[in-house]
Amino acid sequence: MLLESPTMIPNSNYSLADVLSVAKIHPFYVTDVQYPPDARTIEAAREQAAKEPIEANLRAQPLLRKKDLYTTIERLINDTDPRNAYRHSVYASVTGGGFGSKPLFFATDVHENRRHRANFGSFIQNMGIIKHGDWVLTMHTAGELYRSLDLILELLENAGASVLGAGHLMSPADVVRLLVDYHVNILCGDSSQMAQTVHYISTLPQEERAKLHIDQIIYTSETLTAAQRAHIGAVLGPVKICSIMGSAEAGPYAVSNPDLTGKNAAAGYEDFVFDTRDTLFEILPPSFSENGSDPVPMSEGEQGIIAQTSLARLRNPLVRYITGDVGSLHPLPEQARGLIPDIDWPHLRVLRLQGRDRRFSFDWDGEYIEFHHLTTLLNNEECGVLQWQVILDKMEGSPESSLEIRLLCSPRDRDLISEQALIDRIRTFFHAYSGNEYRFRLTLLKDLSGFQRSSTGRKVIKFIDRFN
CATH class of the missing domain: 3.40.50.12780 (ANL, N-terminal domain)
Structure with a gap:
């Protein structure tokens, strides 16, 4: 009816x-x-x-x-x-x-x-x-x-x-x-x-x-x-x-x-x-x-x-x-x-x-993240990011998604924004706030060993989707 x-x-x-x-x-x-x-x-x-x-x-x-x-x-x-x-x-x-x-x-x-x-x-x-x-x-x-x-x-x-x-x-x-x-x-x-x-x-x-x-x-x-x-x-x-x-x-x-x-x-x-x-x-x-x-x-x-x-x-x-x-x-x-x-x-x-x-994009916390916007942000010279990786994963014991950003950065100098400014810029981009803080992680690495790489060419995989 x-x-x-x-x-x-x-x-x-x-x-x-x-x-x-x-x-x-x-x-x-x-x-x-x-x-x-x-x-x-x-x-x-x-x-x-x-x-x-x-x-x-x-x-x-x-x-x-x-x-x-x-x-x-x-x-x-x-x-x-x-x-x-x-x-x-x-x-x-x-x-x-x-x-x-x-x-x-x-x-x-x-x-x-x-x-x-x-x-x-x-x-x-x-x-x-x-x-x-x-x-x-x-x-x-x-x-x-x-x-x-x-x-x-x-x-x-x-x-x-x-x-x-x-x-x-x-x-x-x-x-x-x-x-x-x-x-x-x-x-x-x-x-x-x-x-x-x-x-x-x-x-x-x-x-x-x-x-x-x-x-x-x-x-x-x-x-x-x-x-x-x-x-x-x-x-x-x-x-x-x-x-x-x-x-x-x-x-x-x-x-x-x-x-x-x-x-x-x-x-x-x-x-x-x-x-x-x-x-x-x-x-x-x-x-x-x-x-x-x-x-x-x-x-x-x-x-x-x-x-x-x-x-x-x-x-x-x-x-x-x-x-x-x-x-x-x-x-x-x-x-x-x-x-x-x-x-x-x-x-x-x-x-x-x-x-x-x-x-072209992936989903995170109700938002569409465009790869070209992400690349533009992290490849900006003033950020000093030498290598990066994004991992979309599952929360343990929960159906929720988690997001980790791994960065290898050059030492800070006068031509680069501060480490905190970089962190703030990335958090803003991904709309990280108190409500999703427990599912968002930003990791600063000291060398390439912390990145997941391809099994053949050993290249750093920019985006890893373990959620979908």
Whole structure:
């Protein structure tokens, strides 16, 4: 049966023709355009596009690469010229995955942002993630320019839930106390927070655990591993595991609900439902290189690199953006038809997400760490790092991940930053703080013997993944 619906908000996203008309005059896509168009220019472009007799052609637009996007964003953030519309009336959300001295943000028009959140909250409710009477506690991050807490609070409230904003600094003991005191039935956080909190609950006496009434979790960021899912089930019982997918560039755009896609908890992928009126995806061949040409998208069911186009972003459009994720497209299972409003069914598809393309990045504590950003940081001459290694591992006796950074540095001199400044810079990059301190380790080595090396060439392995 269909779920009880909140006050519906009409879908107010933009047409593909609208989005492409702005992309053609925007510095994200045209190198000789200095500033994003103002409101009058955008409206004129939309009016002109409406007069075009041919259908909008997405593939006529070049692919957008992350490094090119953020090179342009950095220029626009630093330009205080009054003509620079990029800095006007924007919602600023920093990109995850670490940053250097100045974080970069994808600027979204404040009104587009609120409208998108309202639409997506309604989508969350229609997809069965939230039902009437749900109480949610969220542990998402706030502060240091991160906006995930206010995003989740607003989305779930728009979906009809009552939501408690615990945030990321509250201890697991205090989180559990709130869960009990307010009879919360849904626990929400990024996947690393979920693993940490559930592990803490597993250490409680049975009489304390019996006071909890959690029947569902909603997680974000990287996909839960099979071991983490099994641990959650062993500790909390047969809870429903749902997820919300989003990014700083596109905002929220898909949800995972096993009632719709099936209860397959196989390791390695997660099925997300999205609305083609909100976002479009293309799947590019796995052999595709970020520096390569524009390939022909793959067929339904074939796995490859994901390129995304948002129909919720107009002022600063996101068109054919290479997300760095690997996945495939599928139809929504017929079994879900009775759970979906008839008006929405033709527009819904499944994005089967396999995870990050590990040629370019890895996941740590709910953030995507880009290898080229990491290399730029550690190869900076003033840091004096002679050799480095990053090890993503499993915590002993826990499903949580740990991260160790091993460094061999030259002796400090006047041309180099201090050892403490280097440590602080690295901790900032990896967003290390009191909540994940026990899982983060930075080791300064005296020689190469402390590095793990390849068995053949004896080369230092830059990144070692023992977690996935």
